[in-house]
Structures are given as C-alpha cells and as structure tokens.
Amino acid sequence: MVDFKALETLVWVASLKSFHRAAAKLNTTQPAVSQRIAQLEAEIGTRLLERERRAIAPTEVGRRVIDYAERLLKLRAEMLHSVADRSAIRGTLRLGVAETIVHTWLSRFVERMAKAYPALVLEIEVDISPNLFERLNAQEIDLAFVLGTLAGPLFTSRPLCTYTLGFFASDALGLPDDPVPLSVLAAHPILTFSRNTRPYQAVRELFSGPGLPPVRIHASASLATILRMAEDGLGIAAIPSAIVETEIHAGRLRPIASPAVLPQLNFVAAWRMTPDSATVEAVADLAVEVAGGAVAR
CATH class of the missing domain: 3.40.190.10 (Periplasmic binding protein-like II)
Known part of the structure; x- marks a missing residue:
C-alpha cells in the first residue's frame, strides 16, 4: 500500500531536485528520504527518479505519479486544514520578513500566530526583499512578507500594507x-x-x-x-x-x-504554490488581517 509520506517525499525530491534539501524540508534524514523513494519504487515496480551526475529528474512514470501525488497531497492538506483543530496543526513554517514589517506589526502577528496555531513553529529570517524573493524561489522559505510583487504561475500573493x-x-x-x-x-x-x-x-x-x-x-x-x-x-x-x-x-x-x-511601499505576503500550502495560505490570510489592523491604528 502506497502511503502519503512516501508520495510527499517523492514530490519534494523532484521539486527541490535534491535528496538533502528534501530531507531538510521534511525534517528527516537523507537516508530516510532515500529509503522512502526506494520503497515507493518497489511498490510501483519501476524507477521514478533518474539520478545522473548528481542531477535528479523524474522518469516518465515518475512524472505521472507526481501528478497524482500532488493532487492527493493538496486534497489532504485542504481537508485537514478545513476540519482539524488548529491547535493540532504541527510543523515548522519558515518565514522571511522585510525589516520594515519587523518595526511595525510583526510582534502582533507572532502573538496572533501563537494563539491560532500553538503547535506550529515559526522560523523567522529578516532580510531585504530581493534576497527573500530569491530564497522563496529556491524554496528555502515557505512564506515571505516583502516589498513588491512576485510574478509567475508558481507563486501567489496577498496585499498586506502600504x-x-x-x-x-x-x-x-x-x-x-x-x-x-x-x-x-x-x-x-x-x-x-x-x-x-x-x-x-x-x-x-x-x-x-x-x-x-x-x-x-x-x-x-x-x-x-x-x-x-x-x-x-x-x-x-x-x-x-x-x-x-x-x-x-x-x-x-x-x-x-x-x-x-x-x-509608496506596497508589501505583500508571497508564497510558492505547493501541494501542502493550505496552512501557508491560512497564515498569509492571518497576516493580512493583522497588517490591516496595524495600518488602521
């Protein structure tokens, strides 16, 4: 039986093109990631990833499996976020923040996050917006509060404040x-x-x-x-x-x-669309609410 953890691992290895980076994203070890991929390939009966000269790319079958996996993971994330108690949502959300936000309403946002998602850990990195855009594109952070907009079909954003x-x-x-x-x-x-x-x-x-x-x-x-x-x-x-x-x-x-x-400086909450981005989107909506209240004060 194919489990969600193996499918999630396959999606992140293919997306990040790295077993090491997928392990960091999933908060596990590289050998554990390799084992999950090997078990999934054994379950399906064919190779799903090509590994040549440190380059990783999905095979033809791998691309089909990833397509199904992304849809399944997206539905699971939406279901859990819709019906689960927010206090049960766990994990680490890597947040990049422009310093202007740090000096205005970030502390109120962190306070609201602690009440809304008490089991969700924030890892906050402060940097200038161009650097945060690069890190978001490289999937080194999950969500960014930045100046400007991020174009492209893989990204979405919400206006925060001006x-x-x-x-x-x-x-x-x-x-x-x-x-x-x-x-x-x-x-x-x-x-x-x-x-x-x-x-x-x-x-x-x-x-x-x-x-x-x-x-x-x-x-x-x-x-x-x-x-x-x-x-x-x-x-x-x-x-x-x-x-x-x-x-x-x-x-x-x-x-x-x-x-x-x-x-005027227009700030947005930006993130990369992934199968498990339902929580990130909800956190972005919370940031919009906090930012709007801060500007209205």
Whole structure:
C-alpha cells in the first residue's frame, strides 16, 4: 500500500531536485528520504527518479505519479486544514520578513500566530526583499512578507500594507519647518535602505535631477542603524513614516517637509504554490488581517 509520506517525499525530491534539501524540508534524514523513494519504487515496480551526475529528474512514470501525488497531497492538506483543530496543526513554517514589517506589526502577528496555531513553529529570517524573493524561489522559505510583487504561475500573493517614504531628521541639523528643497536636503547625507532595494533606487533617482549637487547616500540593511544615525544628526533618514512614530513622539526625530514626492511601499505576503500550502495560505490570510489592523491604528 502506497502511503502519503512516501508520495510527499517523492514530490519534494523532484521539486527541490535534491535528496538533502528534501530531507531538510521534511525534517528527516537523507537516508530516510532515500529509503522512502526506494520503497515507493518497489511498490510501483519501476524507477521514478533518474539520478545522473548528481542531477535528479523524474522518469516518465515518475512524472505521472507526481501528478497524482500532488493532487492527493493538496486534497489532504485542504481537508485537514478545513476540519482539524488548529491547535493540532504541527510543523515548522519558515518565514522571511522585510525589516520594515519587523518595526511595525510583526510582534502582533507572532502573538496572533501563537494563539491560532500553538503547535506550529515559526522560523523567522529578516532580510531585504530581493534576497527573500530569491530564497522563496529556491524554496528555502515557505512564506515571505516583502516589498513588491512576485510574478509567475508558481507563486501567489496577498496585499498586506502600504507605507509612505518620508524624510526625517534630528533638530541638530537645523532644517526649517517650511518645505525644504532637494538642493538643501542634498547638502546632508541621506540615510536609507540597501543599494539593491526599491527605496534606495527611488532616493537615488530623486536626487539625480538636473541642477542638483552630488548627494551622499548611506545605505544600510539595518533600520535600527539608520534611525540611530539620524538621531545623532549624521544625516537625513529616508524611511517609511510608520517606523519612526516612537522617535517623533520622543522628540528625537521630526518629519522634514519637502516638495519632492517619494513613492509608496506596497508589501505583500508571497508564497510558492505547493501541494501542502493550505496552512501557508491560512497564515498569509492571518497576516493580512493583522497588517490591516496595524495600518488602521
């Protein structure tokens, strides 16, 4: 009798093209993965995977079995998530998070997750969105809260929240309360996100207009570093307004008015569609609810 564990193992080995990565995904050992595949091949009576020069690809029969397996696993995941008690849903969900989310509503999301899925373990990795997209594509994480969209038939997403970039600085810089021209802002270092992010590119383009002096843009992947540098009067932070509420209330930073128009940052929950993605989709929906409540506050 063919069991679901063997079918699930076959699907992940074929998808990840690696026994080692499939073992990590399934939280087991590589020998256990090899044994499951061998038992499944013995049960069906033919080879399901070709293993040549470390390359793994399904045979013709293997592709047919995988097609059935994906449908069976998808139905099982949907059934369990529909009828099972949420507290019985176990496993590890690998979550990638952009740092803006860390500084806004991630803690409330983790709190809600602990109540909704007490047996589901979160592994949280914080990185810039381009890196998280790469990791999601490589199936190294299951779900990502990121800036932008991820195109392709294998992926889906939900809108989470939208934040507006703004300029913020310490009173030590002596900037006026009236709108400050870009030429005046450019006299100070601009502190913003890493080079390969959309906010950095938007700031770079903004200060590349004709007649503007050269600008120094200090890039950092750490929002905490950007905030501290701005508080110390080392430059003007170009960051989402949602993450500086505490600093503004404490008088350590203040918004700097400018005629320049900075872009809005649209964040999404993105994941790769897999046969067992029912729980991931439900977690994404929970994130949408939490994010919406955070923005409405």
